[in-house]
Amino acid sequence: MSAHEKKPRAPANALRTSSTKPPLTAPPRVALRCKAEQTNGAAAPDGAATSPPGTGDAAAASVRVAERGRRVAQLESELGAVEADFERGGRRLSRMLAGESEAARLWQRRQQQHAAFLETDSELRLLRREVAGGEDGDREGDRDVKSCISSLVLDRETFREAYNEAMAEVRRKEEEVSTLQGQVRGLKSWVSSSSRVSEQMSDEVLGEEMRRLGNGLQNWVITNFRRAKIDTDKADASTRDDLERLVPTYETLASSSKIHFIQSVVSHLLVEHVFSAYFVGISREAARDLSNVEHNLSHFGSLILPHFRGRLAHHFTGSTESMNQWRATTLSILCKCSQKLQTETATVVETVVEQTNRIVDSIGDSKHTENRDMSLRTLVTSSVELSRLLRVQKAVFSIVMPCIESFQRTMFDADIMEDIGGEDEDTLNGREIRCVTFPGIVKTGDENGDRSHLKNTVAKIRVLCEPD
Template identity: 40%
Template sequence: MTKDKKLSRMSTTSEKRRSFIPGGNSNNSSSNSNSSGGSGPGSSNPPSAGSSKPTHGAAGTSGTHVLHTSNARSAANIIAPPPRAHHAPATSSASPNPDDTATAATTSSKDAKEKESRPKDASSTSGSGGGNSAGGSSSSSNAALAKEKEARIAHLERELEIMEQEFTRELDKLSQNESETAVFWQTKHSDLNQQFLRADADLRLLRQEAEARDADRDALRREVADLRAQVRGLKEFVSTSTRSNGQTSDEVFCEGMARLGNGLQNWVLVNFRRAKLDVAAAREETHEELGRLVPMHADLEASAKVHMLQSAVSRLLVDTIFNTYFFGLPKEQAEQFKAMEETLSSYVDSPEALNNWRSSTLALLQREAAEKMQAETAAATERVIARVNGILDDITDAKATEARDTALRALVGSAADLARQLAVQKAVFRIHLPDIVPHQQTKFDAATMEDIGGEDEEALAERDIACVTFPGIIKRGDENGGHMQYENIIAKARVLCSPE
């Protein structure tokens, strides 16, 4: 009883396996129908044992198309070829019969009927006919497949375990690296933050120190400004307390003379720097006057044209403005005042009293008769301008312009104001303009002269003077007009020394 159950289970398992392969049941059914058709009434020969063997063999072997593979996955993916169509075999030993057509029709009808019961016949046929042969092979193949699957599963489990170990190891390594990196950058950030905090603290301290220094500097500047104001006030107090009314300090005259000299130099440079000098083509009167103004002009025409022209204009300003008794007075009246001073000097022995008389008289004229002298002042100014333009236009190719005359008129006005201011002082101020005579050496004097060439005074010692570009001022006496033995250099004359 147990053996029959095992055989039935094996046949059922075999049938289930064959049912997954296309064409397996149809072959069994067709083989059964063929065997039954061959034993029908239309056959000439009765069925024999020999004719039933092929039917059994087809049912057990060739009709099932069973594919045996070592892998269950491969067996499921393989598609078996379609089953061949089975027709009723014609027995070669049967003789020709006129009733074959009827037999064939009967066989076809039987085949059609048996198609409906083909699944049942196939299961019964496989269970009865091929039970013994297919049962053993299917059980062995199932065991092999089970072992193979178990081995495959074990292999995959081992690989999975290895991969899990590798994954865990790599994950631990990455975690460790990440931890180290995080620690490194945290340390780095902490250090940088500490540096930033220290730098910020130092910067704040430096800013506080800078603000404190700025405050101290501003305070010192204010203190210096206050001290300068005090010193200025003290100077003014000393100046006003030690001199009479209308007296001017020496610094004012020094600054005024420097401004006048710089203005004259700029005027000559702007208007005659590019002018062509041609003294030979000038008129005879111009030759004579230029020889009187600049005796050494022939030596300066080629090498120092600008300095020669500046020297000529300076000499004209000294002769027409600074050497007059009081600029703005008519010539006859100026001569009368000069004669009166000489007359007083013959009766008065005190130079201080004589200087006070001169200072007060000229100050009275400057203060009270300015409007009356305005016409003569303007006329004298125009005469100076005409004389300067006449000489310079005759020896150069420069043309007179309104701008040039306006600038020259301003220079002449400044020189006139400075000359009047010098004349009303109790001390005696003299314009110092060294005379340069041909065939006579005029040595450089560092006490009263300054070289415009920029050379050292020690190197200029005993050097000859080529020309005087602007005069200086020498003061005799004090603010009260006395002590005439004292002499002071207020402004040095500007000279051009000859080359060695």
């Protein structure tokens, strides 16, 4: 194969297996020179045979030398041309081999990419089938969910209708129960008020009246002071004195429990002006006179009782019962003169309303209104009627409302107290009381005014305990 001929292209498999070949080298100059010398040597015998001897030999020798030099020069020029052609062919072949190796690499890369493409395409087809199946499942699931939601909505509407019907029935029953309870209370009150003087009201009726009064006071405070802001620093000296007298711990209580604080203030005013009075409706002089008469008669009975023995002793053994009966009878007579009690009663009611408004308005951000005063007057009037009802009983009913001082601890007593905080009574034993919101009633003696050693809690004191 000459340098001017091209080498045929190797197949693709051969290019992939062998991407590089060893470089071609040019033939050595010595071989060409030897070939020229051999050519000249072969021509020499012919010249020697034709050239004449003597001078002819020298001329022939010079001719041979010149011919040999020309031949050498021609061969060298041919050699240079051959070498140039060989180098060009070598470079061309190297470029062709480099291009073929690059093409082999490109073909190999293409095959790899094609294989990766086929694999990716297969995965894509699988994923598309999975997505199509998932979409079908999702659509079917959506249909199932929508059908379930529709059925649940229908069930909800059905349950709502049934619930509304049941609640309407419950409200009707509650209204019937409330009506019946009102009728029962009315009958009890009517029986108690229309019966003979010797018949007394039951503890249940009195306790229910006291609880109703406490609930009314709580509702009044919540309705009128739920959004009010209390600031005791704004109070003047007179108001501070009243607060110190009624609720000694007013500073800490007003900042943390304003509703309970206002309940405590109004409750102490009711105890001070209504429940602590001898009999609301009569003048102070008349109340003082009746109290002195009762005290003197009790003292007189206690003096003469030890001197009587034998047959007459039984006439004086019931001095306590007799005094309680005298008090109940006397005050019952006064209750029948309701017209004569109106003036003093109205004075007491207005006093409580005025003091409440003065204290609350001076420490709050709202002023009293006619509706608020009217509802408060109703509460005070109810407390007046309850205090009279307690006083005409033969048994002694005492209003109990302890005063919480900052320098002493008042502990919770489950027998006479109830916590309005909603905690379990078992966890309140030994707990310190924070404030008293409404008084309680303690009964001494029986329905006949005798056996003064008996004590019974008719209505428990409402208190707020300190947090645990």
